[in-house]
Amino acid sequence: MIQTLVPAHAPAPAIGTAPVGPSQSTFTSTVPRQLVHRAAVAEVFLTGWRQLADDHYLISAQWPRAHSFFAPVSGRYDPMLAAETMRQVGALLAHSAFDVPLSHKFLMWDLDYTVMPEHLTIGTRPADLELDVVCSEIRRRGRKFAGLRYEVAIRHEGQVIATGGASYTCTSPEAYRRLRAGQLESAAVPPIPGTPVPPARVGRSSGFDVVLGPAAEAQCWQLRVDTRHPVLFDHYVDHVPGMVLLEAARQVAHAMAPGDTVLLPTSVHSTFSRYVEFGSPCWIEAEYPSGDPTGLDGGLRVTAHQDGETVFAATVTTTALPG
Template identity: 25%
Template sequence: MTTQVMEDATSSVIQDIDYGRTIERALVHRSAITEVFVTDVQTLRPMAVTAGIHLPLTHLYYSDHRSRPKLHDSLIFLEAGRQVSIAGSHIHVGIPIDTIAIVNTFQFSMKNLYALEVGRETGTPRIDTDFFGTPARNGRFRKGRLVQRIYMGDVHVGDHSMDVLFLKKHENEILRQAQRGTPAPMSSEFTEDVVSRTTERVAPELVGRDNPLNVVLTEPEVIGDSVVAQVVPRFDNPALFDHAYDHLPAMTLVEAARQVAVYSAGTAGRAPGEAPLPVYASGFDAEFYRFAELDVPLTVSADRVPAGPERHVIRVRFLQDSEEIAALTVTVDDASRIPQLQPRNHHA
């Protein structure tokens, strides 16, 4: 009986989610309204929320993909999950709004990819989130973990978990000073006209893009069994740099990992000049060890691990000053097979 009551209460909360507008941008630490994807956050139970998600049909960054059929970008769900975790922690857990959350690790995977096809009426998107953590005696959370389930209507399409460290502003400044030893420059100080004179980025189509603004890699080089490139994002890309940073944010590293994985999987076994295979990045497993500095060259390398003809697993490492600062494992799927994975009238 208790279980049925809880299920009924949860169903009622989900039905009450407001999709009419996005929430206040300060609650998700974004500057531009166009970069806010959370429409509503509702309490499910103590330390658990559900949230409505807005998936724009056209977006400078998230809609810019060459693979067909056209699917909702996996990273918009990752970004939406990040935003839900921030807003939920402020509104329903009590984390102060000026708290800085440092991501240590995250695991993210998409499933039932057929339900992500743009134009398919699967249902409204939402993310359910459980927060885990024990406050200190003063009530402050020093670290925490969250677990999320992502839905399109009733179809379970993804899972995300993340471990974070919570810092006050002055604590973050101490940490940055300890790592660098000198004040860090801001991303707003790097102008594209200076960068473009010394950098030639990869052709967009080789990393699954159309718009050069979204390319974050220099020309990749095949060295043995690895693909190696430099990470040089466009600092005027409003999706990756919604506001000024003193480091490369985690989502920029995730995009670099995706692009080197797409390049590695899409061009493997292809003749020079031959169009890369269409692939879809469906999973990320990430560890971050240090901040990615803006003023030090950042190298990314990818090693492909065979996982079958329709799925590849790419191991990605980021190096600065010969030190590994982050490592990701990226899973990519053959995009051409996704619509055939389930019938169009399937309900999960």
Template identity: 35%
Template sequence: MNETVTAAVSHPARVAKDLVHKHDAGQVLLSGFRRPAEDEFLVVADWTDTAWLGATGDSRQDGAVLLTESIRQTFPLLAHAGYDVPFGHRLLWSEYRYTLNLRTLREGGTGGRPELRIHCDDVVRRRGRVTALSLAITVSRDGEELATAHTLFTIQQPAVYERLRGPHGDADQMLALARSRPLPSPASGASDEFRDAVLSPTDARDRWQLRIDTHHPMYFDHPSDHAPGILLLEAAKQAARTMRHPRVGVAEAMETVFHRYVELDAPCWVHAQLLPDDQLGRARFLVTISQNELPCFTALVSVAKGQTG
């Protein structure tokens, strides 16, 4: 299966939506992959038509949303087509970090067909089945590096996931409950687009309520029983952006850890703390997302001065 699923990298079609866990085929960002070695993959992305993203102003230019969603789509692609993980198994994000090459992205933009060179290490198997993968990723286009990233995710069998999630594992029930409650207002400066704002203001400048729009076409492309990881990553970016507003700056790098699920049936809080600048002169923020007084997600966001905001 590993070799026969391989798609020609020059073919304009995109991979089947089921292989990247998308309901909307128009949101598929990957066009194919090949496998040079056992745990090495070359995945080709297609960024030529991404109007559906409707991303915030800086996201469309700095590439972070495209990069992260492209990488997120490699999880199921490699799990199913590369390591024979059955459909229905759950892929759980554990860690993620990225660094953008802002000079290259500013000069060349975020279009085209970049390549993601992926090395899979720390491949954990139990009873012959892969249960965890760590990916080291280099993203390039026309020989120029756009970004590097590293991520770790684990894989759970459906029965295990259902047992651990309990009543929170019913996506339809959780979504119905979330949609029965009013959506909080968006925070000023968090996003250029009302639809994409994931923060809602509080009385404190450095604290927000997480704004979970379960009708958002990207974050909830398919039913989910919890807030998706990419929404939490965007919340960390928007928290740093709001703290700096109206000064410009791009989230050039981020290091994140996912501690537990953000549920849809209770308010969730985002807190940002300004840290000393790093050795490159970038502003740094520690963003924590908590629910029911328990940490769910932490992110160290490094913001570079830039021409975008």
């Protein structure tokens, strides 16, 4: 489960103001950061939205040409930008279109994306994007919104550059406290981050961005948690965020690739079945699909385990790039 929390210190924006449609947006500002569960304005990628039908929305976004964490990959946008953008879509719609209070907690159960590498080349200006969003499986408890599934097509200059979707539920602060009573009472302290694997081996230039630590077994790593990271831990949470697990899956794909192969994670299909807690080790394992000893064609299966339970699973498909 990906759970996102609105920073407690952040002032609430005025929900209910007129939405800004992509056709009207001049990309002069982002949507309020609280609506996408970010503390830093620099981490907000959505810039406006408007409703086309009961279940259909048009959302505008912008990707920067450079980012401190979602760095370019051989001159192309990092596909993980698509994952984070799609995550933000769910939060924005809940608060802006379905009137979910900012105090509610969100639990994401799955997130998928597929990118088109030929359309990810970084140009001479930031990428102004149009997101076509269709909602389904809208759930309510009585008259209150409780969750949904949504599918997204991301377009840049008329071309579809990524597709994907996600599903989530949301709950009141009171219900969340009941759900998390044991963990909240124990006040588990995030561990001191261990030694990272060599950054170049997992497609990173700095150990600070590495979320994998060495393990005693082959094709297994310990999840490395560093709550000082300004992007992965943009604000306080009481467990490991789901985007950390998605990044772990991407880094595992790099670690399993032969030699110095430069990889673009073109497709990720992920599910979240339980919170990853700070209080005990989380182990990341990888398995080649049958008949594909490199994992470059059929996708690499990545799973995360904690306290004997599977907490996360993903299939990562990659494309090898020159250089």
